[in-house]
Amino acid sequence: MPTEHLFVDGALAAANMAQRIAALLADAIAARGVATIALSGGRSPKPVLEALSQVALDWDKVIVTLVDERWVAPDHADSNERLIRENLLRGKAAAARFVPMKNDAADAYAGQAECEATFAALPWPLDIILLGMGEDGHTASLFPEAGELAEGLSTQAHVLAVTPPAAPHQRMSLSAAAILASRHIFLQIGGAAKKAVYDRALAGGPVEELPIRVALCQHGVSVEVWISQ
Numbered sequence: 001m002p003t004e005h006l007f008v009d010g011a012l013a014a015a016n017m018a019q020r021i022a023a024l025l026a027d028a029i030a031a032r033g034v035a036t037i038a039l040s041g042g043r044s045p046k047p048v049l050e051a052l053s054q055v056a057l058d059w060d061k062v063i064v065t066l067v068d069e070r071w072v073a074p075d076h077a078d079s080n081e082r083l084i085r086e087n088l089l090r091g092k093a094a095a096a097r098f099v100p101m102k103n104d105a106a107d108a109y110a111g112q113a114e115c116e117a118t119f120a121a122l123p124w125p126l127d128i129i130l131l132g133m134g135e136d137g138h139t140a141s142l143f144p145e146a147g148e149l150a151e152g153l154s155t156q157a158h159v160l161a162v163t164p165p166a167a168p169h170q171r172m173s174l175s176a177a178a179i180l181a182s183r184h185i186f187l188q189i190g191g192a193a194k195k196a197v198y199d200r201a202l203a204g205g206p207v208e209e210l211p212i213r214v215a216l217c218q219h220g221v222s223v224e225v226w227i228s229q
């Protein structure tokens with residue numbers, strides 16, 4: 001069972017979560033000299049990224065990367081890299097090393113081999129993976145009904161290119177195996193609709209129906225779920 005943190009206020013959840021993440025990053029630096037965190041994009045992480053950017057930490061020893069990316073230019077409004085650069089990699093956190101998923105390939109499929117080489121060179125297991133979840137139960141870019149879902153759930157590669165069935169842009173996503181090659185998984189759940197999906201995912205069923213079950217229905221990695229209204 002995941003550990004649940006319940007908040008009525010999203011800002012309070014973000015502030016507490018940032019402190020918890022910073023403490024784990026500091027522990028990792030103390031233990032191994034380096035800390036690694038892979039972050040989600042979308043709307044949910046912005047407040048926690050802003051809070052984290054103001055925390056005092058040996059940020060020059062922190063590697064920041066993504067759990068998924070939309071295959072758009074890094075200055076595009078939908079770019080997850082842009083979200084991280086604008087909200088986390090500033091202030092105290094400006095010294096962190098950012099490893100992008102997006103490269104210069106024309107599409108995500110053409111960029112997959114280079115991205116895999118980049119991710120294979122990271123120090124696994126990653127210390128923290130911060131997941132989001134869509135109301136369709138997708139996490140990272142492991143979408144229900146995507147043509148690449150079976151591959152994403154079974155491959156031992158770190159990343160794969162994905163075409164979402166009902167969302168814009170080709171994606172690059174961590175595989176299920178890479179998500180579970182981590183020391184701590186955090187999941188952000190905001191609002192009643194996502195909470196209902198989360199409850200359904202916890203109740204059990206096929207991972208293909210709600211891919212967030214990759215993180216929730218396993219016993220190898222500790223999972224903290226941060227829930228706000």
Ligand SMILES: O=C1O[C@H](COP(=O)(O)O)[C@@H](O)[C@H](O)[C@H]1O
Nearest residue numbers: 040041042043044068132133134
């Ligand atoms: O497309 C994506 O969606 C999920 C959820 O995003 P949110 O806007 O509902 O928070 C996100 O976790 C993922 O990284 C992103 O690429």
